[in-house]
Amino acid sequence: MTGAQLALDLPFRPALGAADFVVSDSNRDAVAWLDRWPDWPGRVLAIHGPAGCGKTHLAHVWQARSSAQFLTTADASVLPHRASVILEEIGDMVLPQEKQVALFHFLNRLREQEGYLLLLSQVAPARWPATLPDLASRLAAIPAIAVAAPDDKLLSAILIKHFADRQLTVSDDVINFLTRHIERSFAAAAQSVAAVDRAALSSRRRVTLPLVREIIGRDSDMDQDA
Incomplete structure (x- = not known):
């Protein structure tokens, strides 16, 4: 091949068992918050941004450190003591009432079990269209870090x-x-x-x-x- 590789002054860091991960201005804040774990307020962190911005990649970085498991639904019955879990793309549309109730109980159970939760979505939890007041209040209190394209x-x-x-x-x-x-x-x-x-x-x-x-x-x- 002719030509040289493009030289970039970017810090490459191992993704702790996943693929190499690149830190840039678009994800630097999210990386810093993941590095703070387990010192998260309320033991919950939300990372939000457009599709394809690398949220899931960041989650795999944290999973390698925390042994977290990916969940597809907010199921309080699968939360053992001090569990670390990742919920992805659950709040970007109006959730049925029963799913809002399930998510509220999930967050309560997480607190009782002293677990950790990483939420991934396209918008911050405070902007999720939750109609359950108690859930909306709980979501608004979650630290939310944006990841840009x-x-x-x-x-x-x-x-x-x-x-x-x-x-x-x-x-x-x-x-x-x-x-x-x-x-x-x-x-x-x-x-x-x-x-x-x-x-x-x-x-x-x-x-x-x-x-x-x-x-x-x-x-x-x-x-x-x-």
């Missing part, structure tokens, strides 16, 4: 890492082009690199800017047709 430095670093994982070294022009033209999300970075790698293998071409232009343009045309 990846900035240019973070998105570039993620792209470089995905190419490196595939043992590909690409030029600065390729990284810069992708950073400007793909959706600003972790998922889009992974999907774009995978698409470029497949195209390079199938056509037996090197990963160059002309190839990347072809692939990204092709994907954009497919999105418009859809």
Whole structure:
């Protein structure tokens, strides 16, 4: 391959058993709060932000430290003493009354059992459309940290890492082009690199800017047709 990797002054840190994790301005506050664990007010923390901003990645970082388990519903019966749990995307729409009651009891049980909870959602818990007053009050008291969509430095670093994982070294022009033209999300970075790698293998071409232009343009045309 020709070209050198893009040099970025970004701190890479191990994700404690998960993939390498990159800290940038878009997620720095959330990382700092995760580092404070177990010193969380009320033993609960919420991380919120748009889809694809890396919330789940952050949760896996914390899971490796805390041995937390992911839950799909607020079920108080699965909370042993001092349990650490992660609830994802449960409050972004109006919850039925019975689910609001279940979540309220879940939070009470968590407090009784001295457990820890990481909530992940697109909006802060204080803005969840809870109609149960006691639950709304409890949600408003949860510390909520925003994670923004990846900035240019973070998105570039993620792209470089995905190419490196595939043992590909690409030029600065390729990284810069992708950073400007793909959706600003972790998922889009992974999907774009995978698409470029497949195209390079199938056509037996090197990963160059002309190839990347072809692939990204092709994907954009497919999105418009859809």
